Amino acid sequence: MKPSPSPTPPRTLALIDDPIFLEHHAPAGHPERPERLHAARAAVARADLGMQRLDLAARIATNDELARVHGERYLNALGQMAGRSGYFDADTYYTENSVAAARTASGAALVLTDALLDGRAEVGMALLRPPGHHARPDAAMGFCLLNNVAVAAAHARARGIERVAIVDFDVHHGNGTQEIFYADPSVLYVSLHQFPFYPGSGAAEETGQGHGHGYTVNVPLSAGAGDAAYGAAIERIVAPVLETYQPGLLLFSAGFDAHERDPLAQMQVTEDGFRSLVRRTLAAIRPGVGVGLVLEGGYDLIGLGGSLAATLEALGEGGLSQIPGAALWRAHERDLTRATAAAAELWKLG
DSSP, rough: OOOOOOOOOOOEEEEEGGGGGGSSSOOOOOOSTTTHHHHHHHHHHHSOOEEEEEEOOOOOOOHHHTTSSSSSSHHHHHTTTTOOEEEESSEEEEOHHHHHHHHHHHHHHHHHHHHHHSOOOOOOEOOOOSTTOOOBTTBBTTBBBSSSSHHHHHHHHTTTOOOOEEESSHHHHHHHHHHHTTTTTEEOOOEEEEEEOTOOOTTOOOOGGHHHHHHHEEEEOOOOHHHHHHHHIIIIIIHHHHHHOOEEEEEEEEEOOTTOTTTTTTOOHHHHHHHHHHHHHTTOOTTEEEEEEEEEOOSSHHHHHHHHHHHHHHHHOSSSSOOOOGGGGGGHHHHHHHHHHHHHHHOOOO
């Protein structure tokens, strides 16, 4: 009688967090507030992970690490804001500890990347504030001071990873991440977002420039898109592009403000929709490729917590999840057709 095969050991989930993220104090009534992190931490505590958990400490990102994606003049100006309070723009505040929190948030993304590349974890999540994907090379924007996911991707490239993919499912287009890598074929940037909407970028025709042409893939969706439309976008566009690109590291800009409860957008994604989105995306990459999530938006605490828990559970479950039938996303077919056509030139999508 043949011995039973050894069970596959559970994945290891790296979690990175830091107390200073709560010290980025929000002005009264601002949606990007410390309570978001409390909700995220509670979601981790109650999630049925099915994985070993590796808790890691964040660190402060160095100027050299930040300078891979941000300009020296901006970093110097940001440093001068340390210990002070004010606004970079009408939406983007800073208080006494905000610069330290932002540098530690980028450092958390670096710790996450190292854990994945060193093989200490297969998947991971950086629970951080402030978020980052609107931060441009030379400016803060949209609640964001430093572009955490871009810092992580550039770090992976510096460590020798030839191709890094970023999938951004925050409801707002990650204009800063797009701008940083717009001419760079070594970082594939894919964004699913409400359009037209803040910050005004993210049209399907924005596909990169120079050697980076085709390596920016925008999937703009009209207000009201829900689980079916997002599932169809993954099935028709995101998964085929990832299968062709075959990244050595996959990073998610994990914003949960496309949730149906979120007060800052008009999308209708549920917790199960986020679970399906992540599972189907994971199925498009090679086994053994590290997968890291960097927290972005999500401003309803119930929606944020439930969606984050479902997403972490999806990391433990791995590959495929059922994609809703075409009839359910017919209202968004024009959006998806436009995005598919824009991506097809390089990626040969059907």
